[in-house]
Amino acid sequence: MKEHVEAKVERMEVAESDTGHAIENNDQDYGDMKRLGKKQEFHRNFGFWSSLGFTSVYQATWEIVIIVVSAGVFSGGFAGLFWTFIGTSIFYTPIVASIAEMASMAPTSGGQYHWVSEFAPPRYQKILSYASGWMSTLAWIAAQTSGPFLSVTLIQVMIDVRKPAYEFTSWQYTLLMLALLVSIIFFNTWAAPILPWLETVSLFVHVAGFLVVIITLWVCAPKASAKDVFATFVNESGWNMGTAILLNQVNTLYCILGSDTAVHISEEIQDASLSGPKVVWYSYLLNLAMGIITLITMLFCWGPVEQAINADVPYLVLFQQTNSIGVSLLDLILIFILIYVGNITSLAATSRETFAFARDRGLPFSSFISKLSTTTALPYHAIYTTSLLSSLLLLINLGSTLAFNITVSLSLLALLSTYSLSIGCVLYRRLSPSLPPLPPARWSLDTTFPSPFPNLISSGTLINALAFAYSCFALVWCCLPGSYPVARAQDANWGPALWVGVVVLASVFYVVHGRRRYRPPVMWVEGRRGEFGVGVRVEGVQHT
Numbered sequence: 001m002k003e004h005v006e007a008k009v010e011r012m013e014v015a016e017s018d019t020g021h022a023i024e025n026n027d028q029d030y031g032d033m034k035r036l037g038k039k040q041e042f043h044r045n046f047g048f049w050s051s052l053g054f055t056s057v058y059q060a061t062w063e064i065v066i067i068v069v070s071a072g073v074f075s076g077g078f079a080g081l082f083w084t085f086i087g088t089s090i091f092y093t094p095i096v097a098s099i100a101e102m103a104s105m106a107p108t109s110g111g112q113y114h115w116v117s118e119f120a121p122p123r124y125q126k127i128l129s130y131a132s133g134w135m136s137t138l139a140w141i142a143a144q145t146s147g148p149f150l151s152v153t154l155i156q157v158m159i160d161v162r163k164p165a166y167e168f169t170s171w172q173y174t175l176l177m178l179a180l181l182v183s184i185i186f187f188n189t190w191a192a193p194i195l196p197w198l199e200t201v202s203l204f205v206h207v208a209g210f211l212v213v214i215i216t217l218w219v220c221a222p223k224a225s226a227k228d229v230f231a232t233f234v235n236e237s238g239w240n241m242g243t244a245i246l247l248n249q250v251n252t253l254y255c256i257l258g259s260d261t262a263v264h265i266s267e268e269i270q271d272a273s274l275s276g277p278k279v280v281w282y283s284y285l286l287n288l289a290m291g292i293i294t295l296i297t298m299l300f301c302w303g304p305v306e307q308a309i310n311a312d313v314p315y316l317v318l319f320q321q322t323n324s325i326g327v328s329l330l331d332l333i334l335i336f337i338l339i340y341v342g343n344i345t346s347l348a349a350t351s352r353e354t355f356a357f358a359r360d361r362g363l364p365f366s367s368f369i370s371k372l373s374t375t376t377a378l379p380y381h382a383i384y385t386t387s388l389l390s391s392l393l394l395l396i397n398l399g400s401t402l403a404f405n406i407t408v409s410l411s412l413l414a415l416l417s418t419y420s421l422s423i424g425c426v427l428y429r430r431l432s433p434s435l436p437p438l439p440p441a442r443w444s445l446d447t448t449f450p451s452p453f454p455n456l457i458s459s460g461t462l463i464n465a466l467a468f469a470y471s472c473f474a475l476v477w478c479c480l481p482g483s484y485p486v487a488r489a490q491d492a493n494w495g496p497a498l499w500v501g502v503v504v505l506a507s508v509f510y511v512v513h514g515r516r517r518y519r520p521p522v523m524w525v526e527g528r529r530g531e532f533g534v535g536v537r538v539e540g541v542q543h544t
Helices: 002-017 027-036 048-059 061-067 077-105 112-119 125-162 170-188 192-220 226-230 241-247 249-256 259-268 272-301 305-310 314-320 325-359 380-397 401-430 459-477 495-517
Strands: none
Touching: 027 272, 048 192, 048 259, 048 272, 048 325, 061 125, 061 192, 061 249, 061 272, 061 314, 061 325, 077 226, 077 241, 077 249, 077 259, 077 272, 077 305, 077 401, 077 459, 112 125, 112 401, 125 170, 125 314, 125 325, 125 380, 125 401, 125 495, 170 192, 170 325, 170 380, 192 272, 192 325, 226 272, 241 249, 249 272, 249 401, 249 459, 259 272, 259 325, 272 314, 305 314, 314 325, 325 380, 401 459, 401 495
């Protein structure tokens, strides 16, 4: 038996050198991939700074604060927006820390569904990881769809600055979104070799753009009083004040989500088990700091709260406070450029996650979707497949704000589901001393954040427990409508209905397809292969 396993290891190493393209892979990356039972198929083109740019520009917290959080001003007013943002960020932080540690334990493009498979109770790991894979794929495709909508909305607002009477029709909105999607595909295929460079440059533009927008607002716009910003609550949502403020979590979460973006390019990051979790953590802290400063600036410079509540585009009112068309356009153009680059990042992350799940035969047509190019080591089929699905969702959108809200709700529900599942499984392992210990993490919660109660509970267990509890709590609020009563179809929150529909669809696919075809990642993990009667994984993926 030992000779059989050693032969398989030797075959894996030969296969890795015969894939038809060079691979940059240090000893640590090689060891991590070997433990996970994966062959190194991608080029490791992303260093720390390009990975930090990749994740930070996708998160785009300060940009999204201006565009999305402003829409929740009717649920709590200025003070409600501020304190909800601070509270949500505090409770969300353990989720990010937990994701960073899991990214160090198992640095794979599969992310959450792999972690669920490796850490879940053995009896349930297959079906739970399959469900997590579907939820993660759904979340990323939905998020990828929302990006072009935000970009075209910004184009509309920039036109409004000069020509307030002009308005896009639905078909113009849709054509512009599809055109943007085509250009995003270009950057992920033909221009893919410059993507790490683009992300590094974008990181500095992300920070420089933040400074430009903040400074122009502070210099040009009149200021509200501290009392108006921090102590004056206004509620026109129809819910009671407490419920309205808690519902504003949804907008805040949309601003600070995305830390797992780096996870889905783990197989392209150099020294991924250390650089990856650092990127997850530092990108969150960087974006959160800029987001809080942007929110405070926005609240002080917005003008009367009633004007913001009654505006069709609340953030346009913010830039109009500068009393300068040139300054308003400059700020809006900077935000548009950064949101557009974030769309490029979104497609890259979405395609890698979809590729990984297809590699484990979790999707229909997996053999097609999981093919890699032998010349570029890019998952072209996954890129085109996810783009096609996004374009279909964009056609449904037809420029509708309702459709955008559904997409946001669906993305949040699906992503938070994968967070709660994966973190819950790690917590289960930590609380089960009879099970094998968790794999080593070079970025560990226990060493990074020493426990305040070392004799009672480890910091890893405490942080995982807080993260799991809050992810489940936030899921509930993502299911509720933003206003009450719900008198019209466009006032309802349709995201949960679509989420349940996808869960049902995934269940059906599991019965007819996944139960026989899906190969949970844990079956290839070192130390676990004997449970499934397999050796080291040698077949990898198909190449074109």
